[in-house]
Amino acid sequence: MTTLICDCNKTMPLQEKTLGAALHEELTLHSTLCRREAGAFQAAIRTGADVVVACTQEKRLFGELAQQTEGAVSTIRFVNIRETGGWSRDAAQAMPKLAALLAAARLPEAEPVPTVTYRSSGRLLVIGELAQAERAAAMVSDVLDVTLFAQGGAGAQERRWPVLAGSIDSLSGWLGAFELKFSQGNPIDLDLCTRCNACVTACPEGAIGLDYQVKLDRCTDHRACVQACQVAGAIDFERVAQSHAEQFDLVLDLRGAPAFTRHALPQGYFHWDGQDLQTLLRLRELVGEFEKPKFFVYKQKLCAHSRNEVVGCNACIEICSAEAISSEKSRQQIKVNPNLCVGCGACTTVCPTGAITYAYPRASEQGLKWRTLLSTYAQAGGKDAVLLLHSQVKGQALVEGLGRSAQLKKAAGVPANVIPVALWHTASTGVDLWLSAFAFGASQVAVLATDEEALQYIDGLKAQMAVAQAIVNGLGYTGTHFQLLWANTPGELDAALQALARTRQLVARVPARFAVAQEKRSTLEMALDHLLEQAPQRPEAIALPAAGSPFGNVIVDKDKCTLCLSCVSACPASALQDNPELPQLRFIEKNCVQCGLCASTCPEDAITLQPRLLLTPERKEARVLNETQPYGCIRCGKPFGTLKAIEAMLGKLAGHSMFQGAALERLKMCGDCRVIDIYSADNEAKIGDI
Template sequence: MPLDPQALGKALNENLTLHSTLCRREAGAFQQAVRGSEDVVVACTQEKRLFGELGQQTEGAVAPIRFVNIRETGGWSRDARDAMPKLAALLAAAKLPEPEPVPTVTYKSAGRLLVIGPLELAERFAAVAGDVLDVTIFSRGGSGAQERRFPVMGGRIEQLDGWLGAFQLRWSQDNPIDLDLCTRCNACVAACPEGAIGLDYQVNLQACKSHRACVKACDVAGAIDFTRAPVAHEEQFDLVLDLRQQPAFLRHAPPQGYFHLPPGEATGAQALETVVRLRELVGEFEKPKFFAYKQKLCAHSRNEQVGCNACIDICSAEAITSDKSRQQVKVNANLCVGCGACTTVCPTGAMTYAYPKPGEQGARIKTLLATYERAGGLAPILLLHSQERGQAQVEELGRAARVGAAQGVPANVIPLALWHVASTGIEVWLAAVAQGAAHVAVLATGEEAPQYLDALRAQMDVAQAVLAGLGYAGLHFSLLHARDANELDAELQLLRQRRGAVPAVRGRFAVTADKRATLDLALDHLAEQALARPDAIALPAAAPFGNILVDKDKCTLCLSCVGACPASALQDNPQQPQLRLVEGNCVQCGLCATTCPEQAITLQPRLLLTPERKQPRVLNEAKPYGCVRCGKPFGTLKAVEAMMAKLAGHAMFQGAALERLKMCGDCRVIDIYSATDESKITDL
């Protein structure tokens, strides 16, 4: 690689020495470095294991060791000589502290494996896993092997749910032949005059004429009983291998511990990989709890009225469900796969990504962009990709560029690995543009759920509309699709030309854990530096901010919308009948429109740029209605008139009762008791 240690050192404010054979004859330099107290960054991930072992074997080694790949990400590229700013940025980001520990989710597996599918195929898989795992087979039948080595259950599966270490199988035994007792002697097959029993040892009850010759033929084994009623069974397993054509879980992200191999894929490398993974899943395992949830910010429901379902609709693992009675959503941490899509579509920030936390991810992006600019780089492009398949494509592309088979990652494209590409959204992207990113690209490799890509496109449309409205020319966001390194190479060559305008003064703010606060910081900086400053920018329907329109002819100022608003955007006025809006707080969840009994509310997605955005604005007001007895205001004229119009024909509200609707609560009680006393005097 054509590395320039002086240029890199200047950008990092350090004196650097270039080692070209550090993993072999220059290893002593590494050992000397790890004896110090400062962090050691090794700019090579291929020999991570070697350096890790070498560090452990070095006496007095105390320095933390971190690794970063600068070879495939830019050192091996046709632009390698111009890539020093990017490499400096990658080195600087590698020196940042590791993400803080977060709560974990624990799985415990004793190795109880359920194999579902054709008996012969199921027995083959059980044979190669049975020395490690406790295997049970569930099959509708099949010839199978002569030697019965594993328990076989049969019947109709009613339900299969759960996750690694806690799968629950419910089934009913509805076939006259008990496969666990069956010896597969085939006597029943030969005895059946209708041929209603096949080699799958299932009785076709439509063809059976009740001769019961099979029962007599199976007298010794006693495996056939037509009088046996379907029996419900339930059992727990730690792992599931499903060999049927149709999987038990149709969701895009099945639970951990569940593996689906349809018959056409049950051989070869994929089958071998599945068996290896199954054998490894015995013991206790942990994963980060990827999300944090703040119920009081949630716009899902109020008063059992549903407003926002964004997180429920997008979750590909079906880990999020509604709990309207508690005005919140529930997340099953055992099913959560950590994609983070729920956090990016959440308009309020009630759901946030926890590993890494928003501030840690923001600090990484800010460091990359600031170091790149300080090193003389121009028009940086952030390439957000997954840390598995996306990372593999980037590395494969770099190796191809090394031998001239590809162009490699362009000098101004900075790859950033994420646990999942759906884990960042509009607030992170706009913050990146405010801090100098000329473009933010998200790489989809085919492993993402379709709804994730739809959500990413929708958010990119909103973010692009904001920047276009502020006068920032060019395209700032794109969703790339690449199934392999060749397609990625072509996409990146087109990407290098997609450069949007950025603020003249870079934003120095930090991404916070509060999504709305980060959005406000980014928007305020972008608006302050904008070439255009309209009063408002119209936005697509997916926008997490906007206006509320009230039909004043319908609105009675009942203020039920104020009680439903989760963001304190809608407010009342304690001094007089008014409905007010702080537009900057509105998340466009729709709870107000759902709650409004008069259907007087309409949402208007937009970004207001005037100072009024953060100030209460009156949407509707009315004259107060004074009690006809004491004169104290207790409602609005329109509300009282609407109430009287609706109740005038009711049998309970006639005469004096209807007149009491014009009184405040106190006077209404006094009037009722006064009327009661007068009636008693009349009776006397």
């Protein structure tokens, strides 16, 4: 691995010896790597070793230079050390952070994952007022196959594109697979209409405009239009309304209210204000085959959504801003539509069991990156590390804008102890990775939120942070270690980061070295074990917020519970268990995910949840929540139920006409004896008849 650093025309106080020592590599400092010193880059990429270039501004130029360099065989990676710290008020103290960023850039690329494919042949539906729709169509019809859906207004006389009209019943789908359902009930059939304007001229009420549709609220039944259209036969007031369905690859919606109200719109759907030409440029490019990663992995056996069509956990469905997740209660699972999924990862963040996990990058790969950042930072002498998690779009732009403002002496810039980490989406990490980062040595984990985030994401992040904060504070790590930052301008981000960098928090004495697992619960257990080992205080239990708690106790009202064990069959995490030898309800608190399925299933309403983190050894051991005396069969003596359950059943059925005499007595027998008794009674009856 070869690392190339450049101080960008001496605008950064880089210390090549300090950086090299942290990376265990001898570094040469360049000042114009993308210009006069480009030969050093060419020499590096001819060696065959992977090359890390500490510059993202000239990424395109370096790529072109690599293509022109004979014998270049290296894989090239780029990392930004300029705006992230090299351009800041305390850049001279930022070497540990820059070393950490360079070390993370040297890690292997994320393993490939399955992909989702979209195919578009360019069939575009434009919905809107006719003249505006025709104007938009004119700008894209050279590459797209356009159909208009008229929403009133006067169009051009010449029919240049197919025109549909009527009332829209539904619009659904995604890039390459949109379906429009509409009802056509207007007297004028646009397929037959020749736009001769005879009906417009003949109508005494002016109820027909140049969209060639009758405005029925203004029509007073003169039917002069019908007479004028006798030859074409396009007007028929007796025509029965018809439902139609059409397929499209793309949708351009010009209406004031969009067809989709969700925060994350389907790919291939554009709501256009008629001004931003970038929208039309993006439309023109969407012809062909496209791929994106399948961002999630779902394991149904871990899912706490439902059992026996009773719903427990709905967290992923409620937080999904793309409406890509739906319930399949009959199959005891959720269903994720990969075509609608935008990869925000919010569902994986709020999932208590880890049934749905983020796949690109995987949690294990993300954990390795964070551990590398924090360990390199600490080894290079850095203290009070703050991980700043931000999106790759607006968050990245804010960080870079802040760096440029700092270079112009208009801002302080990213502090030396704040390490920016770009995520596909800020909602894609949660309490398992945050606690791991804290265990790895981060004094704080801050998530940067902007106006691009859906409101439900903010609520979900706040709930998860409250849980993480309660855990570390309960262990005696004082201070605020998990924060949600709000910023939409570089100035706002600057103020927030300066306040963040000034705080000093208590952290674990010895950083953890465990490898983050792909399984959420496993990672949580490793992080908790390490933090507990280093904890300033060790309480027996820590109370957790009810919203989003992945841990907790189950409290059973013994007076109500009949030990029917419905809760055992409903529990997806094997936290509630029976005892094959005795009528007992047992509980392993470590396994409980607080999904609530047990409480929803219990017919006696005897169960309540208690969000908490138990820290005693009993957390991992099975304990008895309720037990009762077994009920023995009155015929053979074998236990077949509980005394309380059988007595309750007898009390409810004693007055029923079908359970009198011998029938009532049979309820006190085990299944085998009940069959024998019925058979014996039948034989006795037959003998009596003889």
